[in-house]
Amino acid sequence: MRFRQFASFALALILIVGPAHASSNMNIVRDAETEEMLKTFARPIFEAAGLSPESVNFVLVQNNQINAFVAGGSNMFIYTGLLRAARTPEELIGVIAHETGHIAGGHLVRMREEMRKASATAILATIAGIAAAAASQNGGAGAAAISLGNSVAERTFLQYSRTQESAADQAGLSYLRANHISAAGMRDFLQRLQDQELLPTEQQSEFVRTHPLTRERVETVSATIAGDAANARPLPASYAESFNRILRKLDGFLDPRGTLQRTDARATDFATRYARAIAFHLTGDTRGALELTEKLIVMEPSNPYLYELKGQILYESGKATEAITPYRKAVALSDGNALLRVGLAQALLDGRSQSDLKAAVTELEAAIHSERGSPLLWRLLATAYGRENDLGMAAYALSEEALARGDKPLAAQQAKRAQELLRNGSPGWIKAGDVLANAETKDDD
Numbered sequence: 001m002r003f004r005q006f007a008s009f010a011l012a013l014i015l016i017v018g019p020a021h022a023s024s025n026m027n028i029v030r031d032a033e034t035e036e037m038l039k040t041f042a043r044p045i046f047e048a049a050g051l052s053p054e055s056v057n058f059v060l061v062q063n064n065q066i067n068a069f070v071a072g073g074s075n076m077f078i079y080t081g082l083l084r085a086a087r088t089p090e091e092l093i094g095v096i097a098h099e100t101g102h103i104a105g106g107h108l109v110r111m112r113e114e115m116r117k118a119s120a121t122a123i124l125a126t127i128a129g130i131a132a133a134a135a136s137q138n139g140g141a142g143a144a145a146i147s148l149g150n151s152v153a154e155r156t157f158l159q160y161s162r163t164q165e166s167a168a169d170q171a172g173l174s175y176l177r178a179n180h181i182s183a184a185g186m187r188d189f190l191q192r193l194q195d196q197e198l199l200p201t202e203q204q205s206e207f208v209r210t211h212p213l214t215r216e217r218v219e220t221v222s223a224t225i226a227g228d229a230a231n232a233r234p235l236p237a238s239y240a241e242s243f244n245r246i247l248r249k250l251d252g253f254l255d256p257r258g259t260l261q262r263t264d265a266r267a268t269d270f271a272t273r274y275a276r277a278i279a280f281h282l283t284g285d286t287r288g289a290l291e292l293t294e295k296l297i298v299m300e301p302s303n304p305y306l307y308e309l310k311g312q313i314l315y316e317s318g319k320a321t322e323a324i325t326p327y328r329k330a331v332a333l334s335d336g337n338a339l340l341r342v343g344l345a346q347a348l349l350d351g352r353s354q355s356d357l358k359a360a361v362t363e364l365e366a367a368i369h370s371e372r373g374s375p376l377l378w379r380l381l382a383t384a385y386g387r388e389n390d391l392g393m394a395a396y397a398l399s400e401e402a403l404a405r406g407d408k409p410l411a412a413q414q415a416k417r418a419q420e421l422l423r424n425g426s427p428g429w430i431k432a433g434d435v436l437a438n439a440e441t442k443d444d445d
Contacts, residue, residue: 026061026063026077027061027062027063028059028060028061028062029060029061029062029080030060030339030374031060031249031339032305032308032334032337032339032340033245033246033249033305033308034060034083034246034249034250035058035060035339037242037243037246038058038060038078038096039053039058040239040242041089041092041093041096041239042056042058042076042093042096042100044175044178044179044181045093045096045097045100045172045175045176045179046100048174048175048178048179049100049101049103049104049171049175050104051074051100051103051104055074056074056075056076056100056103057074057075057076058076058078059075059076059077059078060078060080061077061078061079061080062080062254063079063080063081064079064080064081064084065079065081065082065207066079066081066082066085066193066207067079067081067082067207068082068095068096068099068207069099070099070102070103073103074103076096076099076100076103078095080250080254082095082207083246083247083250084247084250084251084254086189086243087188088185088188088240088243089185089235089239089240089242089243090181090182090184090185090186090188090235091185091186091188091189092185092243093176093181093185093235094172094176094183094185094186094187094189095186095189097171097172097173097175097176097186098168098169098172098186099168099172100171100172100175101167101168101169101170101171101172101175102164102168104171105164105167105168105171165217166216166217166220169186169217169220169221170220172186173186173220173221173224177224177228177231180231180232180233181232181233181235182225182228182229182232183221183224183225183228184225184232186221187218187221187222187225190217190218190221191218193207194215194218244271245270245271245274247271248271248272248274248275249274249275249278251275251279252274252275252276252277252278252279252282253278253282256278256279256280256281256282256283257279257283259275259276259278259279260276260279260280260283263275263276270296270299270300273292273295273296274296276292277289277292277293277296277309277313278309280292281312281313281316281317286313286317289313290310290313290314293306293309293310293313294310296309297310302333303333304329304330304331304332304333304334304337304340305330307326307327307329307330307333308326308327308330308340308343310323310326311323311324311325311326311327311330311343311344311347312343314326315327315343315346315347315350320346320347320350320351321347321350321351321352323347324344324347324348324351324356327340327343327344327347328344330343330344331344331363336366338366338367338369338370338371339367339371341363341364341366341367342363342364342367342371342374342376342377342380344360344363345360345363345364345367345380345384346380348360348363349380349383349384349387357384357387357388358388360380360384361381361384361385361388364377364380364381364384365381368381372400372404373404374404375401375404375405378397378398378400378401378404379397379398379401381397382394382395382397382398382401385397391421392418392421392422392428392429393418393422393428395414395415395417395418395421395432396414396415396418396422396428396431396432396435398414399411399412399413399414399415399417399418399432399435399436399439400435402414402439403435403438403439408438408439408440409439411435411436411438411439412435412436412439412440414435415432415433415435415436415439416432416436418432418435419432419433419436
């Protein structure tokens with residue numbers, strides 16, 4: 001039992017300090033519209049923190065738990081459960097401001113060092129316990145030593161973590177203040193989660209378990225609101241509209257049947273129609289989905305995400321050729337959004353003509369500049385190169401895909417194959433060499 005407790009503590013450290021190591025088990029989802037909303041909400045916060053908005057990546061995780069964390073330097077993970085639990089844009093912005101405080105404060109590096117110290121304390125206690133048990137032939141004495149060591153290690157780490165949470169709160173509050181945004185959203189979100197501390201650990205949300213809450217933290221935020229009341233200004237009305245649309249969009253994708261049951265078929269507001277169009281598609285009613293999407297396009301003919309939705313409905317309904325036109329419109333209206341280019345490329349790859357194939361390669365090569373870490377994009381590019389019979393570049397793309405997935409041995413294998421097939425010194429040959437060098441570099445940890 002004592003060893004299980006130690007294992008649980010070690011797992012908690014991994015979850016708190018290094019969630020990137022577990023990210024391969026996460027269901028990462030991509031949605032251009034949701035990511036655009038997050039970037040819009042976060043831009044002034046990042047700028048107040050002295051961070052380049054382009055340097056921070058949002059990673060959307062499909063998980064009903066309420067959680068958000070930063071990992072890998074400047075990656076901010078947001079769970080869909082947190083998005084759906086937030087009641088206002090101010091609450092979501094409050095969470096973003098707090099997590100930005102962790103990034104700007106360099107907490108990840110410091111927490112990693114504290115994890116090593118805490119883990120070392122626990123490991124030494126375990127060794128000492130085993131030695132005590134062997135020397136005294138008293139298993140109880142050994143277990144007691146192990147328990148004491150683990151308790152000291154856990155208290156040391158959690159005390160440091162609480163300090164960081166308080167520092168992130170203070171930093172987040174300063175970013176909100178700099179942008180004249182009320183901290184009421186941060187307070188309301190923390191107050192709702194604070195009630196969960198009374199629940200058994202297994203029933204608490206991920207956010208509560210990985211972001212230790214204290215009454216002092218909530219009181220500090222509340223005091224800030226009282227002091228900054230005159231400084232706060234209402235958010236733009238577009239924030240609330242965008243936030244509501246994304247919530248309804250998530251409802252449609254994550255709970256399509258429930259969405260159709262809960263919403264009024266006669267509703268004419270944009271958000272409800274949006275959710276129902278998505279829900280119709282996911283429940284197999286292609287006709288209903290397209291009819292509602294067309295009504296939405298009439299309401300907002302310059303909205304790229306509506307054409308993306310139409311393209312997705314057509315493509316996933318087996319009408320890839322028909323999906324090309326709306327996807328092209330989506331790319332044009334979005335000024336070349338990389339994710340929308342990928343959608344267009346998928347439809348083009350299902351086309352029959354050589355021109356469609358060449359167009360797919362063009363779209364994917366354009367998208368790769370901002371989506372180098374996307375395994376799907378590299379896989380599609382490898383498929384396109386392969387159909388063009390450019391086997392060297394196909395091998396290079398597969399090496400990049402393997403590297404994006406963290407499979408360095410396969411990345412090295414495909415990079416070597418690419419260099420064998422490509423002309424020595426050609427751009428592709430050089431890029432494959434870069435992959436090979438990266439794949440042969442040992443991880444820091």
